[in-house]
Amino acid sequence: MAHTEKSIIGIQTPLGEDELILTGFSGNEGISSLYEFNLEMVSENNSIVFEDIIGKPVAVTVNLTSGGKRYFHGVVAFFSQGEGLPNPDGPLHLTTYSAKMVPWLWLLTKTVNSRIFQQKSVPDIIETIFKEKGLVDFEMRLQNTYSPRTYCVQYQETDFHFVSRLLEEEGISYFFDHMEDKHKLILSDNRAEHKPCENQDTVRYHSSSDGYAEEDTISKFHMSKEITFGKYAAKDFNFEISNNDLQSEVKGKETLGPGDRELYRYPGGYDSSKRGEDLANLRMEVEEARVTRVEGSGNCRDFVSGHTFNLEEYYRSDMNKEYLLLTVSHEAKEPIGYAAGKTGVDAPSYNNAFTCLPSEVPYRPPLDTSKPVIYGSQTAIVVGPEGDEIYTDEHGRVKVQFHWDREGKMNEDSSCWVRVSQAWAGTRWGAMFIPRINQEVIVQFIEGDPDRPIITGRVYHGQNPPPYTLPDEKTKSTIMSNSTPGGGGSNEIRFEDSAGDEEIFVHAQMNMNSVVEANKTLEVGADRTTHVAGNFEETIDGNETRTVGGSVEETINGSETRKISGSVDETISGGETRTISGGLDETISGGETRTVNGNQTKTITGSKTETVVGGITVNTPATYEVTATGGLTMTAPAGVTVNAPGGYTLVAPGGNNTVDSWFQSIGGKNEDFFSIVNQATGMKNEMVGMANCFTNAKIDLAGFVFDRAAVKNDEGPVNIKQIATQMATGTATVLDFALTMIGL
Template sequence: MPAYTQTDRLIQINSPLGKDVLLAISLHGKEGLSELYRFTVEAMTVRTATVAFDAVVGQPFCVALQMPDRKFRFFHGLCLQLLQGHSDNDFTYYQLEMVPKVWLLTKKAQSRIFQHITVPDILKKVFAGFDVEYQISGRFEPRDFCVQYRETDFNFACRLMEEEGIYYFFKHEVGKHTMVLANTPQAHPDVPGKTTVIYKHVFDGTALEQDYISDVTKVQGQTAGRFTLWDHTFELPHQHNDSDKALTESVSVGKVSHKLRVGDSSKLEIYDWPGEYAQRFDGVTASGGDAPAEIPKISPDSKRTVDLRMQAEAATAVRLQGSGFARQLIGGHKFTITTLPTDPHAVTIKCDGEYVLTSVRHAATVGAGNYLGSSRAETSYTNSFTALPSALPFRPQRTTPKPLVSGSQSAVVVGPPGEEIFTDKYGRIKVQFHWDREGKKDGDSSCWVRVAQLSAGRQWGAFSLPRVGQEVIIDFLEGDPDQPICVGCVFNPDQPQKYKLPDEKTKTYYRSNSSPGGDGYNEIRIEDKAGQEQMYIHAQKDMDERVRYDSKERVGMDRHLRVGFFLPNDHRGDASGESKKGNQYEEVAIDQHLKVWKNKDEQVGGDMKLLVGGGDGDGNLDVHVKKAKKELIDATSDLHVKQAVKEKFDATFDQHITGAVKEKYDSTLDLHVAGVVKEKFDADANLHIAGDQKEKVDGSVSLKAGQNIQEKAGQNYAMDAGMSVHIKAGMTLILEAGMQISLKVGGNFIDISPMGVAIQGTMVLINSGGAAGSGSGSNPAAPADAADAADAADAADAKPIKPKDADLSKTGSKSN
């Protein structure tokens, strides 16, 4: 078997099979800025050789292209696929597809979340394990929330690079290739070898030995003259966060200036919303603290973003297309074109200057006959390319689509360990998506997610905050996975509804859960079951009700109110049973009106105090009892009246006092009895008058004592009768005076004094004539006995009906 070698061949392949096992016969393919190169390499082996596919596919290999100076430039990559073709008498033919190693990321798709990290740092994570050189300049703000959602790692990286104006190209060495990430013209290296390439329009037949360009075409197209972006963040609710940028007027290449604003560019504007830059910033930290420096970053980032969009538009305005034989042209590298003064066509193009190669398509051939010594075998190399003036920054077009979430998703509310409710000042929550394999179900599992409410106004509306452990429904603004929003909550077997379904299907309720601990709840419940309709309200602790104006309540039947009473074994009562610790306070600013159509029972277990007055009224108490009034006081009764007391009884007044009666009047006592007054004392009666006593009886006065009557005056005692005074003693009548006793009738008298007895009369008869006078005698009428006062009927004990308890249900439980 003859030995074949690639030495001194135009193209040479070095594969894992060893030197010269595969013999290169052609290379075709394309490389460029922000694109994965792909080369098709045709090779052959001697017919008797065996090629192990698994030793080649997925393995790196290298193709060397010989330059005119006998040096080599290289194409290095992975073998994507290997095709075995036909065989002839001498060889078996193969075709190898070469791609960069990073192509493998097009076969790696996942969903994951990046938070508080810059795009360059995200790219470093995505491209970890690959040979990547970062030539990225400028400042990049960390993105608050960036999601790779159901897309390949490579598409995710490309999408971010297109958003940030970052592009990539490759550098090749023997046995190695490196991916270069860049965003400035300064990052482009020179092509290897000769950096200045001659543009020679006429092909002279010596192309294989000379590196020159044989054809150049200038391409210029219509572009928009202005780019405008608006964006929105809820933290700046009334701002457009807008920014705009006009197209660069022209770009210079060497001595030539290319005008970019042509045609109707000034009238053409690309306006886009949302600009997708405001969402990158959040005025609240991941833990819920304030981050006041973040929101002001939106404005400068909007200007940076619109600059990138306009630069991407400008990059399409003008370019060169060419072809030739310059083997040193590599995508992403820069070179200089120069024309020969003797070439009239080249001079007309006016393309002299420095350019960056945006794409290069290579075609190199070594005929199989070269290995057999055929004189007819041809060896050739040509290429075609596109180039951009190096002064014009290259920006990749935004061609990689951003994944859209086609519909809503469910997620679980999360928070730091031990937190039942985790939120920020805007009432946002954190969630764990079911597709997130890297999330730890903690406070860092997502960005802050806004929660849609039934109503939301300026300090008015409805508010209910999902809690840790609850399942929620997440929607996405414009389907953007970077902008989740919570639109509702759902029950599941771990977080079931309170009332068993379908048994309790007629209940509508809102029930909360005490936090922390989950040992209580507040609830509003509506029961719509026919015949059992009910409106139920439960307050776990306090219930405050405020009505600015009227409050009207109408109860068709009974109303029960219990204050401070709880059932036995209720955790709010004492261990012995019912708790009675509860007060009721009421305050009415003006009037209170109460009308009870039938009975009213009140029972006060302790003291009862009533104060009438002290407010805006007169302080009077009016009580009108249309029938009997009964009062029973088991102990003493004290009545203190500071002013006049007036009592009027239209019928009989009975008063029965079984004990002592004491009365004291600090002022006048007026007693007017229109009828008969009867008094009866079963024991002694004592009367002490500190001042004068005056009595007037319009009729007769009868006084009868069963035994003695004793009267004593401290000074004078005067008695005057209009007719007779009759004093009669059954046995002895003694009239005694310390100084004088006088009996006087007309001018006659008897005077007895310590000096003697003097009798003076017109006629004095002693033991002769005359007779003793007689009186009517004392016959006082016995007073009618006072009728005994009827005993007051005992007042009936108030027996108010015990109010029924409101429904009591078991308390709730924690969500997490």
């Protein structure tokens, strides 16, 4: 059994010529959709090897009225052997076979993947997928510019689903061109790429067309219009844009129906105002393409979806114009025996049904392919450049490696920057804990969108155990960091909630700084211990008040230096004992006033030297007594004045006074001297109105001239009176003063 010149349909397979005879086919094709044709065949071979044809390319041919051929090319995705039939052309029985023919793009429905694309445009992503699968028969006829997508995820979806979704989002349609040996996928974003049907750019309307006729015509042609959305609006959010005004809207050109009939979408799927405007226009074009729709049928064998034709001779003249074919359903039959000229055999037939729209209306594929939604949470591992421990950007975002990602290299290229949820997030205030490399984090997806991950938590795992051994340390709660790079240290705030041992523990690996802008109150119920291994420095700009209910004990192993710019006021209710093992050096720039309500005793085991630049004044209502066991020496180059209104007593038994170049005037005084031996060399006494009483006195005057003018001397025992209890100041001795009074 073989094809003849009378055959109107045929098939070419890798099995060889006429191994399979096509008796009919039916199927659908459409813009931005996969075509599928069901083939009915017979063969004299009842044992065709399935592997020889399934997955292989085949071509269906349809003879045209012009003498040419129309091809439907594809891949056999399904092959089935049926029942046997009598062979009208010979003694052998025929075996029926059926097959399903699809485009190579259909093969992508059989590959499910999860992967991440970064910094690639949609055309680049699609080309990558096609070439990875060895699919090279495609052509991109694109006029628009497509910016790279920062982050684009294929998640648990077939390659075909993923590709279709991206094309719909960008407003790119596709269709197929068929040839004898292949079919080519055409991707287009403009009307100019929809070419006229190759052999039927103009078609006549004829209402009675049916079956296989000598002329291809359209027999049914019905136009309809419907009210759809008249306005598209969308809004989205981009945290990097200051005002976050990512709202876009556009009104349609069609004016059917009242009101705006707005279609509002959130999220709009864009991150900039320009992108939002472009997408709004695309979505509005999708809706406007729904307004007018034409359904028709006929026998135009060269009708191909994605191509155009001109309608002629339609009874409504305003509908005689160019149309774009959106879908075409084909059906062809050629009964067995027709090609061989058998009588009683039905004639072959070909019919189709189609939908189209006026070609001046831009066609955009609708968003029919849903985007995967990730429900719930996932976990991922924080990653970054080799050698780094913390890898982040100015927003505190990190990179992660998802467990499902087989292509990631566990480095900074494994994902986009992923935002991190914090306990607080204000304007330069809030909490900040940056996940570190190799930590496991909990990831959720905003609106369930795989392209919008966000980190909402962290979890421990086998390689990153908790900071304390559990369940032994289950009463502890802590925030513990880790020194970086290299580790080995930590800062920590820990809470111990074990009953009776409650504790708050704070550990600083190096420095700890505390800033209190106003007041600070610290209340300690029991003891407080502070240990400073180094130096301790405290600055108080205001006053300091300390109240110690008990004693204060201070031990200073080294020196102590105190600088007080103002005064010091100390009140000691009890006694004060100070022991200074070394020396004491005090410098007082101003005056010093001390009030001792009781007695004061000073014991100096060594000597004492006092230097007073401004003079010394001692006032005491009681007796002032100086005891100098080793003698008393007073030096007064400017002279000595003793004022003793109550008199004075000078007692110097056995004393010996020596006066050198000394002059003394005494007036209005009555002095007694006794038991005194005076030696005066080169001395002159002038006594005016002075009475001296000498009793039992012996005066040796060698070369002495004594002028007794107006002087009366009473001889008798010498009584030396001590004045002011030996001079209250301690700077003049009683003996010296007595000598002055007698002029010696």
